[in-house]
Amino acid sequence: DAGVIQSPRHEVTEMGQEVTLRCKPISGHDYLFWYRQTMMRGLELLIYFNNNVPIDDSGMPEDRFSAKMPNASFSTLKIQPSEPRDSAVYFCASSLGTLAKNIQYFGAGTRLSVL
């Protein structure tokens, strides 16, 4: 398996623009997580899905952020409108929730810069 695949790897945009980050989880995994990583706040869980259904979005910072998972192999995180403080590395991770352990496999991340 190729692992969790994220795109794009780098995104530079201007304040006010819409940004869409994409994630393909590991085939067969039934949990998908979106994280944001910054120097100040570390690794923050934004939202997670189980079987394509959002379970906990309490970490989504505000209404400008939205996430979808239309099918088991694809998820998006959208920021509209983007702001400079959204600049961070965004990670997607997936796991197989039926295991006794909650091992999460991370994608390579998307480095977002909002100018």
Add this chain to the structure above:
Amino acid sequence: GENVEQHPSTLSVQEGDSAVIKCTYSDSASNYFPWYKQELGKRPQLIIDIRSNVGEKKDQRIAVTLNKTAKHFSLHITETQPEDSAVYFCAASPTLHPSGGYQKVTFGTGTKLQVIP
């Protein structure tokens, strides 16, 4: 919810010395404690984990200990090497809820380890 605290935030050691990173957690229901390593510019990757029914686990140069009574757990790296330089994250999680629901993993704030050659 769960709160995980991690110390120190930065740690510098000479090559060959040992490094210890400590974490505490708040939720007594947590029973799974993974450690992730993130090299510069890379993704976090699991390096070792421990369940609450085990007090210590070793894998070559790394070991984790767990004190469930005190709600703290530690990562020990012996004979450190330059390639151990990275940010290390501890985490805590209850495993699958009895009702079938998933309990999320809560990460610590990370420790930047620098091994000086």
